[in-house]
Amino acid sequence: MKIIPLIFLIFIHVSCYKVLVFNPAFGASHSNFLGKISDILIDAGHDVTMLIPISMESKKDLVGSKKVSKIIKIDQDPRSRIMQEEAKTEEMIKKQIWKLDADITIFFSMIKNFSIASGYQCEHIFQQTVILDQLRNEKFDLGITESLFLCGFPLFDHIGVKTVINADSVLYLDVVRYAMGEPASTSFYPGVFSKNNDKMNFLDRTRNLFGMAFSWYFSWSRFQGEMDAIKPYYNKSLTWEEHINGAAFYLINSNQYLDYASPTLPKTVFIGGMQVNTKKNGKVKLDKDWDDLLNQRKQNVLVSFGSNAFSSDMPDEYKKAFLEVFESMPDTTFIWKYEEANATLADHLPNVKLTTWMPQNDLLADDRLTLFVTHGGLGSSVELAYQGKPSVVIPLMADQPRNAHMLTRHGGALQLDKALLDQPNEIRKAIQTVLSDSNYKTNAERLAKILEDQPNKPKDVVLKHCDFAVKFGDLKTLNSEGRNLNTLQFYSVDIVLVALISFFIVLLVILLLLICVFRKCMRLMSSEKRKVD
Incomplete structure (x- = not known):
């Protein structure tokens, strides 16, 4: 009988493989997504190394995982840092995001600088010969990167990583679908930045088509900038399309039971929700302070606008409107993510808790939390869907309008235009509508039940496809010949x-x-x- 555990240990050792995760420090949602994939692989006994090139100085501490012990960081390219400091893009977005049009085309002027900076950063990575030699000697079995930047793909090829997985923390990237030869379906599938749902009239379809074209151009210009920058160091003739299509699988942060239906190819794998811990798996627990707070009143509302839009940077009239709403509902506890430490603007309201951070997922999983007021970021949208929480969604920019109508069509969310944030009556009306109509709670819980009972669990999907990729590599039989056809064909x-x-x-x-x-x-x-x- 003692032989069985020994055989089991030998099996685990043999099946263990080495993974290199290319995880630029650019945004929390991106780092957390790749970090969660790393955690899943580590829990399965695999050896994970994380390469973190710093793409923004303010994000230099991002890792996204508490389990990865092998971390290699590369400082930000000096030219890229200077460009960001001069443009003050991050500060501008935080300040103006509240009133700018949510359409991504407002950032058209930033595309050129962003593409140049991405090229500088990729070149800087290829110049780190000591680190690259170290990574080459590791002989990794699998490389995982995100097509937010192209650099990870030629880098893996440069250091001899043969099998690559593309894992995107966002929904479908139109440029990736193009490279793979997957139908864009612009007539009924909303693009990443679309304000329309899947029922479109002629004008809506025209906007959706141009929105997808803009998204494609945004990525294309960035990819070209990176490929041009590394020509002195990477002499292979592969195009950016060939790099992306050469990935064994395309893992996307989407869920087929939450998102809109769309035709896909075998390489496209849905893993949305793999990062969410629900109370059913026993991994959700609140600290005493949060637990006591939720016990104070029968209704509890969480208000958060994510990691990029700070409530502390709201226009004063918006802050005043929210405070007026909170004051008018004294029997409800409001937990407001407010990024200014020791802020005093709500000291006169005993039912308001200001916090620079909160355990969002754990709060959403608690039955005592009644409602989530959110910006509709993809991470927050997936979490509230899995936890079955009704919500008021106030999209601010980029993919958030799409996430908002993706949620509202399931009946558990109500969308509010951010232009109304200076009108307390409109905010109060939205909140009280969702709180008073039990259908929102019923529909949200039904969606959570669907996601809980889906046939293939996202965590298992991640692990199985990584295992399969290591075993068989990039199966050319899964490639679509559609990628070689022009638009007319x-x-x-x-x-x-x-x-x-x-x-x-x-x-x-x-x-x-x-x-x-x-x-x-x-x-x-x-x-x-x-x-x-």
């Missing part, structure tokens, strides 16, 4: 054109024949008439 427009041309040629021939026959008949009739005369 892909949508069979050339066939339609040939058919139309052929139809008109046949129609013209028939018409000419009829004209000839008619003229012949007229001649015969004219000849007979002359004979009669």
Whole structure:
């Protein structure tokens, strides 16, 4: 009997593989997503190393995982840092996000600088020869990167990592679908930055098409900048499309039971929700302070606008409106994520808790939390969906409008325009509508039940596809030939054109024949008439 545990240990050792995760310090949601994948692999006994190039100085401490012990950091490229400091892009977004149009095209002017900075950063990474030699000697079995930046793909190839997985912390990236040859479905599938749902009129479909084209251009310009910057160090002739399509799988932070339906290829794998711990798996527990706070009143509302939009940077009229709403509902506890330490603006309201940080997922998992007022970031949207919490969604920018209508169609969320944030009556009306109508709670809980009972659990999907990729690599049989077709061929427009041309040629021939026959008949009739005369 003692042989069995020994065999089991040998099996674990043999099946263990080495993984390199390319996780730039750029944004919390991106780092946390790749960090969670790393945690899943570590829990399964695999050896994970995380390479963290610092893309923004303010994000230099981001890791996204508490389990990864092997971490290699690369400082931010000096040219890139100077560009960011001069542009003050991050500060501008935080200050102006509250009133800017949510459409991503407002950032069109930033594309050029962002692409140049991305190129500088990728070049800087390729210049770290000592680190790259160290990584090359590790002989990793699998590389995982995100197509937010292209740099990870040629880097893996440069250091000899043969099998790569592309893992995106956002929904479908239009440029990735293009590279893979996957249908864009612009007539019924909302793009990442779309304000419309899947029921679109002509004008909506036109906006969706141009939105996807803009998203594609935004990524394309960045990818080209990175590829051009590393030419002195990376001499292979692979295009950015070939790098992306060469990944064994495309893991996306989407869930088929939450998101809109769309045609996909075998390489596309849905893992949305793999990062969420629910109370059913026994991993949710609140500290005493939070537990006591939720016990004070029967209704508890969490208000948070994520890690990029700070409530402390709100226009004063917005803050005043929220405080007025909180004051008008004294029987409800409001937990407000407010990023200014020791702020005193709500000291006169005993039902308001200001905090620079809170255990969001654990609070959402608690039955005593009644409502979530959120900006609709993808991470928050997935968490509230899994925890079955009704919500008021106030999208601010980028993909948040899409996430908002993705949630509202399930019946557990109500969307509020951010332009109304200076009107306390509108905020109060939205909150009280969701609190008073039990259908919101019922629908939110039903969605959570669907996600809980889905046939394939996202965590298992991540692990199984990583295992499969290590075992078999990039299966070319999973590639679509659609990626090699131009637009006319892909949508069979050339066939339609040939058919139309052929139809008109046949129609013209028939018409000419009829004209000839008619003229012949007229001649015969004219000849007979002359004979009669």
